[in-house]
Amino acid sequence: MPEDKSFNLEIVTPERVVLRERVDSVIFPTWNGYYGVMVNHMPFITGVTTGTVTLRKDKETEKVAVTSGFVMVQPDHTILLVNTAERASEIDIERAKDAYRRALRRLRQRISSVNYTRAQVALERAANRLRTLGISTDDIEI
Amino acid sequence: MQGLREIRRRIRSVKNTQQITKAMKMVAAARLRKAQEQVLAARPYAHKMREMFLNILEQSGELNHPLFEERGDDRVLYIVLTAERGLCGAFNANIMKKAITTEEERIQRKREEHAEKIRRLQAEQSEDGEGPALELPELQIPEALWLPVGRKGREFLSFRGYNIVQDFVYITDIPTQHLAEQIAKVAVQYFESGQVDEVYVVYSQFISVMQQKPAVFKLLPLSVSGFEDVAAKGVEPTEEKITERWLPPYTFEPTPELVLHHLIPKYLQTTVLHALLETAAGELGARMTAMDSATKNAGEVIDKLTLQYNRARQASITQEITEIVSGAEALS
Numbered sequence: 086m087p088e089d090k091s092f093n094l095e096i097v098t099p100e101r102v103v104l105r106e107r108v109d110s111v112i113f114p115t116w117n118g119y120y121g122v123m124v125n126h127m128p129f130i131t132g133v134t135t136g137t138v139t140l141r142k143d144k145e146t147e148k149v150a151v152t153s154g155f156v157m158v159q160p161d162h163t164i165l166l167v168n169t170a171e172r173a174s175e176i177d178i179e180r181a182k183d184a185y186r187r188a189l190r191r192l193r194q195r196i197s198s199v200n201y202t203r204a205q206v207a208l209e210r211a212a213n214r215l216r217t218l219g220i221s222t223d224d225i226e227i
Numbered sequence: 228m229q230g231l232r233e234i235r236r237r238i239r240s241v242k243n244t245q246q247i248t249k250a251m252k253m254v255a256a257a258r259l260r261k262a263q264e265q266v267l268a269a270r271p272y273a274h275k276m277r278e279m280f281l282n283i284l285e286q287s288g289e290l291n292h293p294l295f296e297e298r299g300d301d302r303v304l305y306i307v308l309t310a311e312r313g314l315c316g317a318f319n320a321n322i323m324k325k326a327i328t329t330e331e332e333r334i335q336r337k338r339e340e341h342a343e344k345i346r347r348l349q350a351e352q353s354e355d356g357e358g359p360a361l362e363l364p365e366l367q368i369p370e371a372l373w374l375p376v377g378r379k380g381r382e383f384l385s386f387r388g389y390n391i392v393q394d395f396v397y398i399t400d401i402p403t404q405h406l407a408e409q410i411a412k413v414a415v416q417y418f419e420s421g422q423v424d425e426v427y428v429v430y431s432q433f434i435s436v437m438q439q440k441p442a443v444f445k446l447l448p449l450s451v452s453g454f455e456d457v458a459a460k461g462v463e464p465t466e467e468k469i470t471e472r473w474l475p476p477y478t479f480e481p482t483p484e485l486v487l488h489h490l491i492p493k494y495l496q497t498t499v500l501h502a503l504l505e506t507a508a509g510e511l512g513a514r515m516t517a518m519d520s521a522t523k524n525a526g527e528v529i530d531k532l533t534l535q536y537n538r539a540r541q542a543s544i545t546q547e548i549t550e551i552v553s554g555a556e557a558l559s
Contacts, residue, residue, distance in 0.1 A: 099272045130477050155493075157279050166276055
């Protein structure tokens, strides 16, 4: 019998527990770049940035778009505490594309700094969702 | 005896009131479900956050972070979480009572400390024998600062002349992260600038639909031991209990200090949000209970009035008959 190499992964946001299941490996974006974890990893804690979490179980992969937060790794348990998290299956492609175009349009107009920052954040959020779905932002015609 | 019309009018009026209380009860019940779900859904996050925080503290030991600095309890800030609206029984009153007694206990403690100090000084002097008259320190307790969240709290405090430094009113039914962030920010500002030595949060714990318990916890300074685990109760132990076996210590990327630096604001925010959520759910629970009993009471009043009305009606009919009969008799 092959050794069970899975471990528990939890992705928790202030609103809900987005995901709680056993996985074989997980890759997440940290302050120091993407980081891959498998079972029996050394315990560590670091910060998570906006990006895509990739998890693999039984040769299937799933992607989750996350924004900033923290991660706590234990040998058989990894917990991601993030502000928001959306599974790829939950993302609405058309909405994300629209949001991306809208944010880009706003950035091109010369507007007040508050709205500028807001648009920047919106752009990043939309781009992150699209990247999680595997859509390059270059392919989106404005 | 009251006139028939008078009674009829009262029955109608009570019925109208009953309709209102009934509607409010239903609305509260519907919202309560949502609020309750929110509290429950937010608990795992708050719980895990706390766990992570304690892990860091456990390992990094003494920390030189300004938010850990203990400076006594001379000047305090109370953040009081109340409801926006009334008609929820003694809910708001209970929270305010808790806040006021907490402050009174603090003042009492200060008084006792001061009396103790004077006794000590006097004892020292009498040991030294005769000396110049002793200058006794005067008792000084700076007025506490108050930060009400919710209109009811502000009304209560300003009516009684408490020192309100800032307020958050017209908050929504379901507290947002944004609000929690703002409150946490203000708390940190007051603490870091040295305007206050301690920050307390007074809120209402949501125990069950029928039961809310006002409670206080210390938000700042942060301390390793005195943590109020607002999220601990009600969190089912995770199915996959984290193994009890020995774990090598955590490493931190890049350093414990940096992780903590980012984690603290988030931690404070989460704690505040949790208190807000509990209070919001408690408010709806209290309103539902209060409106339920109000509806019942109105029903009782209506029954009593209806009985009275029927009696009066019967009496007037009897009287009319008597009048007719006696009139007929007089004629014959």
